Amino acid sequence: MPTSASPTRKIAAIGAVLALVVAVIAIGVAVGKAVENGRDTAASPTAPGAASVAPQEDAGQQKLYDDLAARTSRRTAGDPLAVGKPDAPVVLVEYADYQCSFCGKFTRETQPALVKKFVDAGTLRIEFRNFPVFGADSERAARASWAAGRQGKFWQLHDELYAETRKGDALAEDKLVELARTAGVPDLAKFRDDLGGPAAAAALKKDQDEGYQLGVQSTxxxxxxxxxxxxxxxxxxxxxxxxxxxxxxxxxxxxxxAGAGK
Structure with a gap:
């Protein structure tokens, strides 16, 4: 009698669990979809039936979440798009769009409380991923936030962008430069160059590819x-x-x- 499942059955089982988690993410995040064609199109995230925290999972599901955390938590020391210790026991990864009103709601109402309660205590690290889903204006804003990070001002510009819901022309390059000035970005000429440069595009693609591989569809x-x-x-x-x-x-x-302390 064999003492373990065959390789084929193991692969099938792993594939089924991965499909389940991708489905959970793809369906669950739909309640947070926002700001399309100039208006919010999502259901309220607090609406009846909206997904929140999953109940306690069995050991197999917990292992899968551990594996996902290992894949998605970069834990790079000095990452300008992160706040908190690289070796914090918990990492929250956020995939967000700068035209998304619910993303702004999280930034204004929830993130400060999490920083005060968990990041400052060394329990939590927050890592931001640029995941623009609403077209060229969102992509430009995402590149701008990355460019601000090159001068140590990512979070300052991030908060300015989310201080109110900004759409379309409010995210034109000249407007982004003015927001960068307000956010304290010191070298605005370098900011413009970085915003339009290939490194910003590559960083944005890396974040997007990671999200799409997980099944993220909305923000x-x-x-x-x-x-x-x-x-x-x-x-x-x-x-x-x-x-x-x-x-x-x-x-x-x-x-x-993996990667802690890099």
Whole structure:
């Protein structure tokens, strides 16, 4: 009698679980889809039936989330698009678009509370991914945020962009330069060059490719140590997910991950 499943059956089982998680992400994040053709098109993230934190999973599903976290959590020291210790036990990865009103809601209402409660305590690291889904204006804003990061001002420009919902011409290059000035970007000529340069395009493509490979289709979309959260949920939903992930990390003895401290 064989002592383990055949390789074919193992591959089939892994494929089925991966398909399940991709479906969870693709369906769940749909409640956070926002700002298309000049108006919000998404259901409220707090609407009845909206997905939030998944219930406790079995060991196989937990391993899958651990694997997803290892794939998506970059943990690069000095990453200008991240805040928090590289070896923090929990990493929240956000895929967002600068024309997305629910992304702005998360930035204004939830992220500051998470930074104060978890990032400052060394429990959480937040890593931002530029995932523009609303066309050229969103892509330009994404490149601008990356360019600001080259001068250590990513989060300052990020917060300016999300201070209100900006669409279309509000994200023209000249407007972005003025926002960069307000955000304290010191060298605006370099900012313009970086915004339009090949390195910005490559960085944007890297983030987009990562999201598409996971099945992300709309924004905002989040992974908390590999576990998906749908849309800009209430702050307590994120707090619960972070606390669960921290407890799981402590139980498994995992603090930090691949790439920590780079």
């Amino acid at each position: 905002p979309s989040f992974l908390v140590n590999g576990r998906p959260i749908a849309g800009a949920q209430e702050t307590q939903v994120f707090e619960q997910a972070i606390e669960q992930a921290a407890a799981q990390a402590g139980k498994s003895g995992k603090h930090g991950g």
